[in-house]
Amino acid sequence: MAKVLVLYYSRTGNTKKMAELIGEGVKKESADVDVKDVKEIKVEALLNYDGIIIGSPTYYGTLAAEIKKFLDESVKFHGQLEGKVGGAFSSSANIGGGNETTILSIIEAMLIHGMVVQGNSSGDHYGPVSIGAPDDRVKKQCRELGSRIARLVKRLG
């Protein structure tokens, strides 16, 4: 059975809420999902998943240090994530506040791990962006990302 991890760091709760919504989207496709705070998981766990979705608040235009530390540590499994599916999302205080560059900083790390990433032609193209707390638009984007990743994992089977 396809297994997906939704990993996040959250201070205000907005990124956590997005993570939970993405988890719902994964489940809708009948895939297994774990939604985890970066503080409650070890980097070894990455090996257990077929899909890895990472979310961070927008801090100075890139992923939060807490997420970056986790990714820097993942170097000890460098090469072993090759071919897994990845996705990214971010919450942000403002439009134009660095949210897209934050999502891309996560996608770049995933590409460097040799992971497979898909964009979205009809919504938030690189990954869901929430300006403040998730509204209905964002909720839909998040659920869709979860479902999209689950489907891609199964397609790559």
Next chain:
Amino acid sequence: MAKVLVLYYSRTGNTKKMAELIGEGVKKESADVDVKDVKEIKVEALLNYDGIIIGSPTYYGTLAAEIKKFLDESVKFHGQLEGKVGGAFSSSANIGGGNETTILSIIEAMLIHGMVVQGNSSGDHYGPVSIGAPDDRVKKQCRELGSRIARLVKRLG
């Protein structure tokens, strides 16, 4: 007297409207400003300005081909724009629709020309983003960018 160019490409009129608002901001700082459609200017004109602000709609996450063509042609003056001040802006259909990466694609071109770029700590950090037609928030961001660039040009004077 400080001279600033606001250069844009616009199909729907949104980017043009942003350009005009930025022009207002430049004037407020008692600097000279020309607001020009990319189709009505030759690349040679870049040499006449102390500050150059470029705007593009968000097409596939980077500047429109019409603007890129202009920048690719600017290579014949490569090195001669060194030290001039630059700024960028974009209009976009959606939040998370590639607007920040579009602005950064313009900023990257400016850095490669050796130009000087400043961010904004309190608004749209890389440059103004309009989702659809400029609303009051965007209008303020645009006027502020014009004023900010004019002040930086004078400070570097």
Next chain:
Amino acid sequence: MAKVLVLYYSRTGNTKKMAELIGEGVKKESADVDVKDVKEIKVEALLNYDGIIIGSPTYYGTLAAEIKKFLDESVKFHGQLEGKVGGAFSSSANIGGGNETTILSIIEAMLIHGMVVQGNSSGDHYGPVSIGAPDDRVKKQCRELGSRIARLVKRLG
């Protein structure tokens, strides 16, 4: 049978040479490949391929205007490239000369089309970069990209 397009723009011949090497890599995986100059193809052709690899020289840190024009025109098939596999490459005059941002500008366009992109954990992570004419290192990177894309297309089959 898996069909892959390698599309390029080239002035000096370096990007063209990279495209041909990538084509060799695709063939090695027994997939069909067309290697085309952007000037000799219509945007409609994109619909015929399962994998699309795009290369551009590094001009001011993003894809050349000729490639951007082609991508801007592809908007008329927006949504129809969803789920196809993408890859990107660039030739550049210098290390640190904007080659990675050029490759990312292509990848960003592919994500906005909803395409599937994979990085490489062991070589040029985002896509092959040639500094000047392709040397042995670059030749290997290019052939590997072609093979990698062909394999991913077949895996997604």
Next chain:
Amino acid sequence: MAKVLVLYYSRTGNTKKMAELIGEGVKKESADVDVKDVKEIKVEALLNYDGIIIGSPTYYGTLAAEIKKFLDESVKFHGQLEGKVGGAFSSSANIGGGNETTILSIIEAMLIHGMVVQGNSSGDHYGPVSIGAPDDRVKKQCRELGSRIARLVKRLG
């Protein structure tokens, strides 16, 4: 007198070596310079400098977690770095290994602080990149960055 900080994180010593070379470039322009490991400085110190140059090894395509942590903490002085001059550099294992995106991740943070950044029309455009230990090309780029930042600080005086 113009004061410039060169701040780095380094594990192998390559980024540290680059920092020292940049420091030499600053001194050549008769400006004051401090070259500091991120572990030996507090975020409060940023307020004391007119120019801030930050270097990081290339870890998964963005700045190292140690540097990001420092920048995330700098939020308590958000707005107070507005108008200061910034610069960035990176050492990397490979060409195409994420070095440009690492430099841009630092530049993006600086723009979000409202800082002033200048590119280089004739060398490593966004900032110096070293592939492995700094060779003669890189040494020149580093010294030039230091001098360039010092001159811009004085010009903005």
